Amino acid sequence: MTANSFAPAEKVELKPRQRPVIAIDGPAGAGKSTLAAHLARTFGFLNLETGAMYRALALKAIENDFGFDEEEPLLELAAKTRIKLEPQLEGNIVLLDGTNVSRRIRDKDVTSGASQISVHPRLRAWMVAEQRILGQAGGVVMEGRDIGTAVFPDAEVKIFLDADPEVRGNRRYQQLPGTPEAPKVTESALIAEMRERDQRDRTRTESPLKPAPDAVILDSTNLTLDQVLVEAEKIVRSHLPAAPQ
Template sequence: MSSETAATTKRQRPVIAIDGPAGAGKSTLAAHLARRFGFLNLETGAMYRALAYKAIQSDLDFDEEAPLLALSGHTKIELEPQREGNRVLLDGFDVSARIRDADVTAAASRISVHPRLRAWMVAQQRQLGVMGGVVMEGRDIGTAVFPDAEVKIFLDADPEVRGSRRYRQSAPAAQQKVTEEAVLAELKARDARDRNRAESPLRPAEDAIVLDSTAMTLEEVLARSEEIVLQHLPAQA
């Protein structure tokens, strides 16, 4: 489906787009808003992780686009929204837990820079949200996937804050294997890849509301985001 088709398709319900860098808290915010307004929570990053996991299983080079694109041609990724988060199915198998591991996350960041692979993924994501009534979070929802989304929030925070949050949220066993400094270094490297890639670089949409959570508590972020949604969708109150 082209961007023009996506923009002209009549949706039954609105789309809430949440973009931002790694570790900004997009998943937590998306889950909250989906519950608050009765929408589906579709985590598009999980789709990249699922394909990256299959690439790991297939022993593919993450920097070579052609084999990855060929792999996508016989790959089926499904998201089944649950109250506690998405259930991710890869070719019919539940990979929800495995795709959260560090090796898959790192691989997903590398494969996501490929233009043709992103185009394939964007088409899948548009199909998931074509009728609306969804909260979609990722890196380019408001700029590439749904540039006509009714609500666009760009959630950001200083890298040091995001890195610290990500480290503190990791399991104790994981903290024993990697330092907070290493987590921050990987996050900054991912920021650089996301912001400088040729296809759909990470940036706020022109009409997005930028929410900097550096000095905000989680409760403040959730409350402010609800206000933003209600300002754009008064009928959803």
């Protein structure tokens, strides 16, 4: 399954889903990607990380010396960009204009850029339309910031994964040893970055970060990873009686 995120805009009639959608939303560093990958493996769904689309466009902007503040140039850049997601059980392969950028889009500069371009309303509307096409058949776990509120407000399962910013920053910091960024980043800087991204995501005009009214809020502040995975499985099974036990 592949998707061209920036194909020429055209009206697409979405067909009724054949299988359920599991929507996972939450702030940066909450562990959404890890949880989505686990649930996809457990229940035999595809794992579609929609945030990779924003990251890929941010990388294209960086490579072409585009700023993140003006929406119109970014929309023009997007129209000339081909982004494909190739979902795998272990995660997505992300292709930018035919080049595998799956690792590069995880770098700090791209992460920051993706958060900045995501505030633009028309760009988000474009992304949302493409994400709906990606998951229209169901049988997918989609994670992001607005899956349960904007992309699939009718998703069969909605989980809002949250944690205190101090905890999220600390978890990110614990993952740094052995990486090129380790000597350059402090724990306090990561926590400050989490707070900044939270503020930007929660106050943007288009699809601000917030739990859907019918989402189950899973706060992982005082939970281990294994406990989060177990609780999330329980949530899915409670909403999908036919899910494998």
